Amino acid sequence: MKSVLETINGGTQYLEKRGIEEARRNMEHLLAHQLRCTRMELYTQFDKPLEEADLSPLRDALKQRGEGVPLQHLLGEIHFHGRDFICDGRGLIPRPETEELVEMILKDLSANYASAPSILDVGCGSGVLGLTLAAELPGSHVTLADISSDALALTRENAAKLGIENVTTLPSNLFGNVSGTFDVIVANLPYVPESEAETMAPELKHDPALALFSGADGLDLIRSFVPQAVNFLKPGGIIAMEIGHDQASQLHDILESSGFTEIEIRKDLCGISRFPFAKHL
Numbered sequence: 001m002k003s004v005l006e007t008i009n010g011g012t013q014y015l016e017k018r019g020i021e022e023a024r025r026n027m028e029h030l031l032a033h034q035l036r037c038t039r040m041e042l043y044t045q046f047d048k049p050l051e052e053a054d055l056s057p058l059r060d061a062l063k064q065r066g067e068g069v070p071l072q073h074l075l076g077e078i079h080f081h082g083r084d085f086i087c088d089g090r091g092l093i094p095r096p097e098t099e100e101l102v103e104m105i106l107k108d109l110s111a112n113y114a115s116a117p118s119i120l121d122v123g124c125g126s127g128v129l130g131l132t133l134a135a136e137l138p139g140s141h142v143t144l145a146d147i148s149s150d151a152l153a154l155t156r157e158n159a160a161k162l163g164i165e166n167v168t169t170l171p172s173n174l175f176g177n178v179s180g181t182f183d184v185i186v187a188n189l190p191y192v193p194e195s196e197a198e199t200m201a202p203e204l205k206h207d208p209a210l211a212l213f214s215g216a217d218g219l220d221l222i223r224s225f226v227p228q229a230v231n232f233l234k235p236g237g238i239i240a241m242e243i244g245h246d247q248a249s250q251l252h253d254i255l256e257s258s259g260f261t262e263i264e265i266r267k268d269l270c271g272i273s274r275f276p277f278a279k280h281l
């Protein structure tokens, strides 16, 4: 019978051979998930023998991970800004950069909107961005819109799981079904150029294509979204977005020609100009 440590080592080698990055961390997550414990708890039971009832589903998960199924889909969950969200193929797997965007928005709102902001999240996907804002700002109301009914179902499941009630979900192609005006509009829209589909990592093929790609330069949706956003912002309202690594100067132009002021493309932790912020006067 294999012990916890032997299983970790064997699984790590298996994933390494298949070119999976951070093989050991992946293996530890999969085993901890199977044993319903934390990764830290694995370290206190290295000698414990594993039952076939645990090994068999683990082998299945390892095989899938080796074939490029994302770790987050196999775990069924992702930790985002202090909360565990359901994560599956109905929405884009949340990226760490988006946690940085949440931080920046919360910081700005604590300085400028002490009361109860109304917030719109366009293209909400799994809901991590809008739901985190709703949870962190209990006085706010957040409308989460997406064109994908699958994504909206996932958002609603996440809201229910986390007990977040100050939200509304809305099926909408960008602003198509949106009415009213908001203090804040946030968006992590698809921004990847279609040409990148062929060269991308196998894991990315498990994200919905609808959530990733937007035309030849990745900016089709954003070019349509930004000029419309001014009609849905209150005077003094702000827009906050996430974009691709080489799109900052184009975003600056799009925001400026749409009438936004105080345009700032903030950098992510890697130093990439990633988060456009602007104001509507």
Ligand code: GLN
Pocket: 092, 095, 188, 189, 190, 191, 192, 204, 211, 212, 213
């Ligand atoms: N950052 C993601 C990626 O490069 C794309 C997310 C998006 O299009 N909003 O895979």
